Amino acid sequence: MGTRSPLLLQATPLNAVRGEGVWLHDADGRRHLDFTAGIGVTSTGHCHPRVVAAIQAQAADLIHGQVTTVMHPRLDELSDALCRLLPHTGSVFVSNSGSEAVESAVRLARHAMGRPNIIAFQGGFHGRSIGAASLTTSKLAVRAGLQPLMGGVVFAPFPYAYRYGWSEDETVEFCLAELDYILATTTAPSETAAIIIEPVLGEGGYVPVPDAFMAGLRERCDRHDFLLIADEVQTGVGRTGRMWGMDHSGVRADVVITAKGLASGMPLSAIAATPDLMAAGFPGSQGGTYGGNPVACAAAVATLQVIEEEGLVANSASRGDQLIAGCRELATRHGVIADVRGRGLMIGLELRGDRDHSAGEVVQAVRMAAAEAGLLTLPCGASGQVLRVIPPLVVSEAEVSLGLELLDEAFTKVSAG
Numbered sequence: 136m137g138t139r140s141p142l143l144l145q146a147t148p149l150n151a152v153r154g155e156g157v158w159l160h161d162a163d164g165r166r167h168l169d170f171t172a173g174i175g176v177t178s179t180g181h182c183h184p185r186v187v188a189a190i191q192a193q194a195a196d197l198i199h200g201q202v203t204t205v206m207h208p209r210l211d212e213l214s215d216a217l218c219r220l221l222p223h224t225g226s227v228f229v230s231n232s233g234s235e236a237v238e239s240a241v242r243l244a245r246h247a248m249g250r251p252n253i254i255a256f257q258g259g260f261h262g263r264s265i266g267a268a269s270l271t272t273s274k275l276a277v278r279a280g281l282q283p284l285m286g287g288v289v290f291a292p293f294p295y296a297y298r299y300g301w302s303e304d305e306t307v308e309f310c311l312a313e314l315d316y317i318l319a320t321t322t323a324p325s326e327t328a329a330i331i332i333e334p335v336l337g338e339g340g341y342v343p344v345p346d347a348f349m350a351g352l353r354e355r356c357d358r359h360d361f362l363l364i365a366d367e368v369q370t371g372v373g374r375t376g377r378m379w380g381m382d383h384s385g386v387r388a389d390v391v392i393t394a395k396g397l398a399s400g401m402p403l404s405a406i407a408a409t410p411d412l413m414a415a416g417f418p419g420s421q422g423g424t425y426g427g428n429p430v431a432c433a434a435a436v437a438t439l440q441v442i443e444e445e446g447l448v449a450n451s452a453s454r455g456d457q458l459i460a461g462c463r464e465l466a467t468r469h470g471v472i473a474d475v476r477g478r479g480l481m482i483g484l485e486l487r488g489d490r491d492h493s494a495g496e497v498v499q500a501v502r503m504a505a506a507e508a509g510l511l512t513l514p515c516g517a518s519g520q521v522l523r524v525i526p527p528l529v530v531s532e533a534e535v536s537l538g539l540e541l542l543d544e545a546f547t548k549v550s551a552g
């Protein structure tokens with residue numbers, strides 16, 4: 136009998152056999168409140184009936200319409216729908232995963248700009264393929280033992296105010312000054328193709344980018360004439376209470392990367408940019424066997440319709456307000472909670488360790504206690520010191536309240552030892 140590779144680590148002990156809305160069911164018939172959303176993927180909840188119907192109908196018509204061989208109507212529908220949501224773009228290229236879309240964005244930036252270097256941020260996560268891992272510093276597991284990684288990547292400090300122990304304004308000022316220093320000492324603007332940033336630092340610890348920092352990046356991209364790439368793989372499609380994480384600052388990126396919540400769990404990713412920028416790339420340099428397959432595109436078109444028609448972006452904002460307020464209230468009673476932050480339904484609780492346990496160990500203990508009580512959560516941060524809660528965007532007020540009760544129980548159990 137085959138066994139699962141030990142390369143695969145799992146954040147919860149659950150063996151899931153069925154999903155419905157915010158709930159996962161195990162083989163023993165027990166249900167679990169899923170505040171992981173499959174790492175931010177099941178935007179419309181597990182197996183939303185309209186997404187299921189779209190997948191079933193498309194599977195009966197055409198499963199594989201290979202996009203470097205033929206066109207298919209679902210790809211056109213998806214491109215239209217995405218460009219309506221990103222009106223400053225106009226052109227879409229599709230692939231399967233977030234990592235692949237990040238690679239596409241880097242390939243496009245280097246080709247279109249004719250320059251080699253990419254500036255990424257400390258703590259950023261952009262994927263596990265070698266190119267995407269080269270832009271990633273969220274934790275050592277993604278990079279260790281893989282050198283030499285792709286060259287031409289320069290890291291700048293991310294405005295993680297809690298980590299620095301400064302106010303947000305001080306942190307933004309410092310990080311923008313360091314970025315200018317990097318442009319004066321390490322990568323000349325004339326050698327720099329793009330800056331890539333997640334609107335909310337994801338795997339690195341759930342830290343929203345302050346609006347002033349995003350505006351500072353846009354100003355430098357314009358002044359020096361390089362591209363701003365927004366990695367919206369985790370923040371996009373309503374996750375942060377706006378359709379795009381960038382919408383909080385009002386700053387527009389030249390290239391937007393989306394995946395995860397886009398197709399409710401079918402593998403699909405995309406980059407969007409202006410037709411002129413896409414045309415400045417290298418024709419035929421991008422493609423793949425499966426990217427943009429009709430079934431995944433049908434799921435994405437249905438997902439975007441459900442998000443619009445069921446008002447899920449507004450739900451993300453209001454349920455996010457409820458959840459973050461509830462987590463802040465927990466912080467008043469549980470001393471291990473050091474910082475609560477986030478946007479919409481992308482919320483992180485940074486914990487503190489004690490004399491005997493690191494913060495990462497406390498997060499793990501709380502998460503396991505929560506899982507036993509029926510609530511699934513995830514860790515993030517360089518040492519797993521942040522407990523993250525990311526329910527599907529369909530989560531109800533009662534489900535948020537229940538999640539908070541279960542979290543409260545878990546913190547109480549852990550502090551009782």
Ligand SMILES: Cc1ncc(COP(=O)(O)O)c(C=O)c1O
Nearest residue numbers: 232233234260261262337368369
């Ligand atoms: C911001 C960001 N970029 C890229 C990726 C990589 O996506 P994938 O795991 O689909 O390759 C992720 C995945 O977590 C992500 O959060």
